[in-house]
Amino acid sequence: MSNDAFRLEIVHSKSNNPWFNLALEEFLFNNVKKDEVILYLWQNDNTIVIGKNQNPWKECRCKEFEVIGGRIARRLSGGGAVFHDMGNLNFTFIMHRNRFEIKKQLQVIIDAVKDFGIEAEFSGRNDITVQGKKFSGNAFYYDGEKAYHHGTLLVNSDINKMVKYLQVSKEKIISKGIDSVKSRVVNLNTFSNSINVDTLKKKLQASFLNTYDCSSVEEYIADERMIDIQQLYDKYSSWKWRYGETPEFNVSLENRFPFGNVDINFSLHDGKISMVKIYSDALDYSFIDILSKQLTNTEFKKEAIQKSLNEVRSKNSVIDEIASWLVNCNDLI
Known part of the structure; x- marks a missing residue:
């Protein structure tokens, strides 16, 4: 990793629209400078986000979810489908690849929840767990010299709704050695009464600054009126991007x-x-x-x-x- 001088940037999205938040994520990724490390914090309400190469019709109950006002979104990174609501906090680390260290980025998350007395660890392909139960799924995206690492943080999410609308395959559950999705995931507030989305944001920011040990920090608040990312928004909200072509296969x-x-x-x-x-x-x-x-x-x-x-x-x-x-x-x- 380079020891050159760098600066930290913390970006908060005020929007709860997944298509805007994913568009803003890509905008930040496209424009990140070599001397920047960005922590982007965002929330989506009533949303299912699928991985870049997933079939939405197999991953979730699309029609039923949209009937209740849910939104389907597709991200740039691989990995599986996730449910987002206002009890979930999303994070993204964005930087050039010479500064990209998954272990260091994970440490920001693990140290932040440790401040609430919660001992977490990285597990399997892409999960962060407490006592064997998942509260965070992570995914990664690389393009040229740039990279990002993003994930979910279940704080007090509606697990029943998650189970109802996500269609996790039986094979996937069996491979984890568990009986159901409900028994696999957990909210962080199960382990601490003092944790909520706002307190977790503060701990994440403090952990980010401590882990990267950088005195140069800039903080931004973004909303849909302030940032012109219409072209990216049009892509993420389009039927073609979210559902794609699903022709009849032989x-x-x-x-x-x-x-x-x-x-x-x-x-x-x-x-x-x-x-x-x-x-x-x-x-x-x-x-x-x-x-x-x-x-x-x-x-x-x-x-x-x-x-x-x-x-x-x-x-x-x-x-x-x-x-x-x-x-x-x-x-x-």
Whole structure:
């Protein structure tokens, strides 16, 4: 990590609109300077946010949720679907990659809740837990020299509503060794009467300043009237971005891996794969483009698919695992 001088920036969003808050997040990401480390704090009300490569129709009860005024949003990062309400606080660390240290960023969160007497730890792929129960899910996004790390913090969220509208697969629950989503997650106010969203914000800011040990700090309050991010807002609020195209597929194959769920869908024409659509909650989703391009125009036969996949097996271990599963799948002829 660089030891050059840098400055800290804390940005608060006054909006509870997920499309605005995600647009502002991308705006901050696009414009972060090399000498800046940004902590962005925001809240969405009555919202489900899905990962970049997820199928909303499988991840949540979309129609039922929208009937009660809920909003569906899609973020830039990978990972799984999350429920947001005003009992949940979101954070984003934004900086250039030479300063990006996941362990250090997590320490800001862990130290902040420790001030309430809560002993937390990082667990699994992307969770922060207390006594084995998750209160924070984290995801990461990289583009060129820049990176961000964002996550949720359940303070006093409506867990019943979360369970009602999120559709977590049975395979995912089993892989965690638990009986239900409800038994897996927990609100922080379960462990401390003094914690609420406002007190947690203050502790996070103090922990951020302490962890980065920087005297140069600027603080901003943002709302929808102050920041012109209309083009980004239009993207995040659009049907195309949130739901995408979900054409009829001839064959759909799904499997759970240690790195996440993979749902591969094939459209076929004249015995060949004319289109491939891959959904996944994997944090690192670089394999999606590689496999989609590689399999398009391949004959839908086990031997042809195996030959095609052999050409990209060396790209990374994730592709190797998926390739091994596909060529041994009973649904391929």
